[in-house]
Amino acid sequence: MKKLFKFIGILLLLLIVAGGIYYFANNESLPEGKKGKEADALAIKMLNALDGDAFDKTEILKWSFRNEHFYTWNKQENIVHISWAQYKVTLYTKQPEKSELYIDGKISNNPELIKQAQNFFNNDSFWLVAPYKIFDSGTERSIVKHKNKDALLITYTSGGSTPGDSYLWILDDNYLPTSFKMWTSIIPIGGVSATWSDLKSTKSGIKLPTKHTLSLFGLEIDMGDVRAYNEKADELADKILKAINHKAYKNTRFIEWSFGEKRHFKWDKEKHIVDVSWDTIRVNLHPRNKEYSTVFFNEKLQEKADSIIVKKAWNIFNNDSFWLVAPHKLFENGILRSIQKVDDKDALLVKYTTGGSTPGDSYLWTFDSNYIPKSYKMFVPSMKMNGTPATWENWITTESGTLLPTNHKFSNGRNLSMGTVKGYN
Structure with missing residues (x-):
């Protein structure tokens, strides 16, 4: 029995010594900052x-x-x-x-x-x-x-x-x-x-x-x-999509519109190819594979598409299509949704982390009692916008059954028409 107690005592002593060595080898003093x-x-x-x-x-x-x-x-x-x-x-x-x-x-x-x-x-x-x-x-x-x-x-x-x-x-x-x-x-x-x-x-x-x-x-x-x-934000986004008949939008093949009567578009949404035209230029734009795009001057096909013109058409399409279909894109990849209060009511804050021309932009959506968007505030650092408001109004039900806006107004009184908006199959 004495030998057993002696063994236990030696073992405890070794553990204490080992612990002490480990402590002094690894202990660090709190640094001063x-x-x-x-x-x-x-x-x-x-x-x-x-x-x-x-x-x-x-x-x-x-x-x-x-x-x-x-x-x-x-x-x-x-x-x-x-x-x-x-x-x-x-x-x-x-x-x-x-x-x-x-x-x-x-x-x-x-x-x-x-x-x-x-x-x-x-x-x-x-x-x-x-x-x-x-x-x-x-x-x-x-x-x-x-x-x-x-x-x-x-x-x-x-x-x-x-x-x-x-x-x-x-x-x-x-x-x-x-x-x-x-x-x-x-x-x-x-x-x-x-x-x-x-x-x-x-x-x-x-x-x-x-x-x-x-x-x-x-x-x-x-x-x-x-x-x-963000469960509640996603539920709110779902209500918006139902209000504007997003299901019909997904099945819509062709969308036509203009941007302030200066630029005109015909978008084959199924193939994701869009005709973009302004002044005397028309670009048959392939957004996913821009190298396949073709450029026309006065409807004459250019042998080699000017990459600068193609890039311009791509930027124009990203911007101008946003003003038409942004509410239909609330659940695309790279989008964060959260709820923010506006006049004590829930509004939907949408932040774009990837994609488009200016990732990092945010938009705060408000809507009517039927959840159809009626306005948003824009937070676009690259354009020094910090809550710039714009309306989304004169929504129409297209031939394909989806809802699209035809007009926007800004706080300075300027009007932005989307022209004759069409959606069909």
Whole structure:
């Protein structure tokens, strides 16, 4: 028996020595940073890289934490549905006293379990959305040099479950976070790092991590099937499409219109080939394969299509078709939809992240009681538009059954006619 106790004592001593060696070899002191405008500017660059504006508008996030805790977060309503083991909690993040607990499907009363759910959410949501919260109340931002590059140190002075923790965000050349270092009350070793590089682009436009790998023994945190989307915005967009008979639009083969009586179009939508004409020029434009396009001067075919003329026709078509069919394109790839209030009513904010001539533009749609668009505000940085309004009016039902606008008006009184609009098969 004495030999056994002696062996256990030696083993414990070795573990303590090994732990001490590991601690002194890996422990890092909290770096000192410089607060102020430069730190805030770096934080804004990181937020912009992740699309912080899209995060603010995101309605629903879903994820899990190490396949143990499961979440559906209705962010705009400040409600989180949390489940683990046999427990389910509907947590009201702003009013925890309203939260509800279910055990094996039956409503129960146990404040300690609700508090546990709140702690789970504070911890597990951090591993999902921490970079989006760097300007929350109770945060301090500092710039720290890390490997001769600027890194962002965030210190939580209040809020959450463990105020006082600090995190040093390491950024790539595009200001996206790739990893962070931690100084927390939970982990005794300072400077433990974790990856933030397995990012997923979500439907709401934000980038979320799917897993993390820690420097501490290579531990991995799996975030499960990460999702973020805007359910109410999509429902609103669906109502608009039904109002303008988008189903008929999809089946429409030919669309004809003009733009201010200066440019004229005949679009074979099925083949995606369009005749674009202005002045004495007509371009038979193949938008997907511009090299197949042909150019006519005074209806005489040019042996070799002028690439500059073709590019001009492509730009004209992108712009002028937008003024005719933009409401029919609400669900195309590269489009983010979110809800914004206008005069206390829901309006649809549409942001184009790819495609067209000027990706990055946004349009805020308002509509009548039947969900037919009646106006929008334009946010087009390249044209210095910041909420420029225009109407969408005089909608007609075409021969093919879809609805298209024939006129627009601007706040300066200018009128933009779409000419004789036709849609047929």
